[in-house]
Amino acid sequence: MVDAIAVRGLVVDRGGRRVLDGIDAVVPGGSVTGLLGPSGSGKTTLMRAIVGVQVITAGAVTVLGQAAGSAGLRHRVGYLTQAPSVYADLTVRENARYFAALHGRGAAEADRAVTDVGLASAAGQLVGNLSGGQRSRASLACVLIGAPELIVLDEPTVGQDPVLRADLWARFHELAATGTTLLVSSHVMDEAARCDRLLLIRAGRLIADDTPDAVRSAAGVDDLDEAFLRLIRAAETTQAGEA
Amino acid sequence: MNSRILVATVGRILRQLRHDRRTVALLVVVPTVLLTLVYYMYADQPSVPGTPSAFDRIALVMLGFFPFIIMFLVTSIAMLRERTSGTLERLLTTPLAKADLLFGYGIAFGLAGAVQATIASAVAYWVFDLHTAGSSALVIMIAALNAVLAVALGLLCSAFARTEFQAVQFMPVVVAPQLLLCGLFVPREQMAGWLQAVSDALPLTYAVEALQEVGAHAEPTATMWRDVAVVAAVAVLALLLAAATLRRRSS
Numbered sequence: 013m014v015d016a017i018a019v020r021g022l023v024v025d026r027g028g029r030r031v032l033d034g035i036d037a038v039v040p041g042g043s044v045t046g047l048l049g050p051s052g053s054g055k056t057t058l059m060r061a062i063v064g065v066q067v068i069t070a071g072a073v074t075v076l077g078q079a080a081g082s083a084g085l086r087h088r089v090g091y092l093t094q095a096p097s098v099y100a101d102l103t104v105r106e107n108a109r110y111f112a113a114l115h116g117r118g119a120a121e122a123d124r125a126v127t128d129v130g131l132a133s134a135a136g137q138l139v140g141n142l143s144g145g146q147r148s149r150a151s152l153a154c155v156l157i158g159a160p161e162l163i164v165l166d167e168p169t170v171g172q173d174p175v176l177r178a179d180l181w182a183r184f185h186e187l188a189a190t191g192t193t194l195l196v197s198s199h200v201m202d203e204a205a206r207c208d209r210l211l212l213i214r215a216g217r218l219i220a221d222d223t224p225d226a227v228r229s230a231a232g233v234d235d236l237d238e239a240f241l242r243l244i245r246a247a248e249t250t251q252a253g254e255a
Numbered sequence: 256m257n258s259r260i261l262v263a264t265v266g267r268i269l270r271q272l273r274h275d276r277r278t279v280a281l282l283v284v285v286p287t288v289l290l291t292l293v294y295y296m297y298a299d300q301p302s303v304p305g306t307p308s309a310f311d312r313i314a315l316v317m318l319g320f321f322p323f324i325i326m327f328l329v330t331s332i333a334m335l336r337e338r339t340s341g342t343l344e345r346l347l348t349t350p351l352a353k354a355d356l357l358f359g360y361g362i363a364f365g366l367a368g369a370v371q372a373t374i375a376s377a378v379a380y381w382v383f384d385l386h387t388a389g390s391s392a393l394v395i396m397i398a399a400l401n402a403v404l405a406v407a408l409g410l411l412c413s414a415f416a417r418t419e420f421q422a423v424q425f426m427p428v429v430v431a432p433q434l435l436l437c438g439l440f441v442p443r444e445q446m447a448g449w450l451q452a453v454s455d456a457l458p459l460t461y462a463v464e465a466l467q468e469v470g471a472h473a474e475p476t477a478t479m480w481r482d483v484a485v486v487a488a489v490a491v492l493a494l495l496l497a498a499a500t501l502r503r504r505s506s
Contacts, residue, residue: 026506063348067506081504086350097341101271113263114349138274158349 014077016041016162016193017062022071024057024216031057033216035071039195039209044188046207047197048240054216055197056094059164062195063091076161087115090160094167096151100140104131104150107139108157115158125153128183130176145171152180156187163187165196169203181206201237212240219247256354264351264359265366268333272367278329282367286321286375290314294383307470311386314379315470316439318394319462321375322368322402324430330364330409331422338413347503356501357494361406368402369395389469393479397465400486404458407493414500433459438467458489 017039024032032054039045047055060066061073064081073080076088098107104126112122126135129149134142139150152168169177181203184194188208196207204210205224212220212227220227220243224236231239272279293313302308337343346356372395379385387394408429416422436446436454443454454460465482469475 065344065348065504067504086348089348091345091348093341093345095341097345099267099271099342100340101274102267103274106267106270110263110267111349114260114346114351116259116350154345 014041015039016043016076017195018072018074019058019062020072020074022058022061022073023069024054024061024066025069026057031216032061035213035216035218037211037218037221039193039211041193042188042191043208044184044194044196044206045209045211046204047195047211047213048199048201048204049213051199053213055213056166058213059091059166059195059197063089063164065091087158088161090155090158090163092152092155092163092165092168094170096139096144096147098139098147098151098154101138103136103138104142104153105135107150108135108153111154112157117157117159122153122157125157126150128156129153130179143171145173145176148172149176160192162193162195165194167197167199169198169200177203201240204236204240212243214244214247217247219243256352256358257350260351260355261359261362264355265363268359268363269366271333272363282325282371283374285325286317286371287378289321290317290375290379290383293317307386310383311470313439314383314385315387315394315466316437316463318372318375318379319398319401319459319466320434322372322398323405323433323459323462324426325371325405326364326368326402327405327409327412327430328423328426329367330360330406331413331416331425332419333364334360334410334413335416335419335422343501344505347501353498353501354494357410357497360410361403361490361494364406365399365403368405369399372398372402387470388473389471389475393469393475394466397462397469397483397486400483400490401459401462404462404486404490404493407490407497410497411493411500414497433457436460437463439463458486461485 015038019035019037022032022035023030035058047058049055057066061068062075062080064085075085078085105123108122108126109119112118126132129152131146131149131153134146139147142150148168148171155163169180172180184196188194198204207224209223210220210227211218222230228234228236228239231242233239233242294310297309297313300309376391376395380391412425412429413422416425436450436457437460443451446454461482465479468479
């Protein structure tokens with residue numbers, strides 16, 4: 013399988029601060045890759061660089077064989093921002109149908125995407141009247157409509173109840189089974205265990221890029237939470253040693 | 256640009272407006288209320304024989320002001336909401352072209368402005384007996400063009416506002432000097448030379464002159480068509496500048 017995303021020596025500065033400091037990573041096609049790290053570690057900035065909306069300082073990001081942000085990728089990449097980016101003054105259905113139209117898809121596909129995220133019964137409601145969890149699912153529906161080959165999801169399961177979270181992860185794996193590549197950020201460790209591969213970043217540097225099992229065995233513990241803590245501490249000791 | 260995406264965007268913006276019933280009601284009712292005030296303000300003022308009455312003179316120009324002021328504000332806020340809600344960033348990762356979005360706003364709010372101008376003109380002509388030498392259709396056309404100009408300037412200004420507070424402050428900056436210097440309060444030829452020069456550089460001056468031409472002449476004049484062309488050209492220029500301020504990549 014060809015790599016869906018290849019990041020080489022990526023450096024990003026925002027507001028005079030180095031947010032990403034030399035990231036090298038690849039994401040294999042047709043997989044679910046988890047992007048994990050503490051808040052402020054650079055997860056969102058890395059995702060923005062991959063979808064091509066982030067000004068980068070150095071390095072290269074290749075997505076589906078093209079430079080990130082190329083016009084040819086706009087049909088092929090779907091991006092879910094962390095804050096739900098849907099129109100609060102439209103209904104769920106109207107939002108879905110608008111984003112469907114941008115991708116040349118019809119109303120039937122829009123309605124199916126709304127059903128897929130469990131919002132069929134709320135389809136006629138204004139997004140502004142929905143709960144936070146429902147709002148972020150409305151936003152997710154708008155990403156799934158265009159059937160993109162790469163889906164980048166920034167914390168899609170925040171505020172969802174456990175049943176819905178399980179349903180959404182099952183849906184992500186169904187999509188991966190049909191060849192779609194998913195990059196999903198999270199800071200919930202039980203979600204990390206559901207991924208095929210994991211990228212762990214801390215303070216703008218990549219400290220792990222492996223399968224969940226390999227991460228566990230590298231750290232010498234069964235619990236992913238504990239494994240991450242050990243990897244982060246080990247990385248800190250190395251950085252302190254360098255300085 | 257892509258016609259399917261443009262049509263979908265115009266539909267989406269009008270649907271957002273439709274869900275906001277109070278805004279729709281205000282768009283329709285406020286011009287009528289203000290025209291009523293102006294009508295009774297000047298009802299007892301004597302008019303000089305052979306010249307248009309004060310109400311005819313002022314109401315005609317006001318029909319051009321309403322869509323200009325209101326569509327400028329509505330657009331500035333709508334575009335700022337696109338930026339702050341993250342929908343703009345999301346749209347720019349989709350196949351939508353920048354021109355689809357900007358012309359989408361221009362067409363959608365231009366239509367809303369045309370509806371507003373039509374209702375206000377109907378009230379002015381039928382209820383308050385407004386007299387113009389030229390056709391009411393030309394008055395509505397110029398008012399709708401003012402709406403498009405206001406949308407274009409609003410889209411451009413919203414690029415320089417980071418909050419709603421800032422966006423609202425652009426209203427007095429952009430709109431007030433154009434109202435003061437357009438020739439309604441002091442005839443342009445009686446202004447100091449430097450004020451005339453400033454007035455010459457402001458697009459609303461041409462819209463007001465075009466309306467006054469319709470008021471004074473039965474047939475559309477060459478001056479009116481030149482003024483209409485100037486306003487349309489400034490609107491297109493502002494839309495192109497607004498497109499240049501939209502960046503798919505940001506830091």
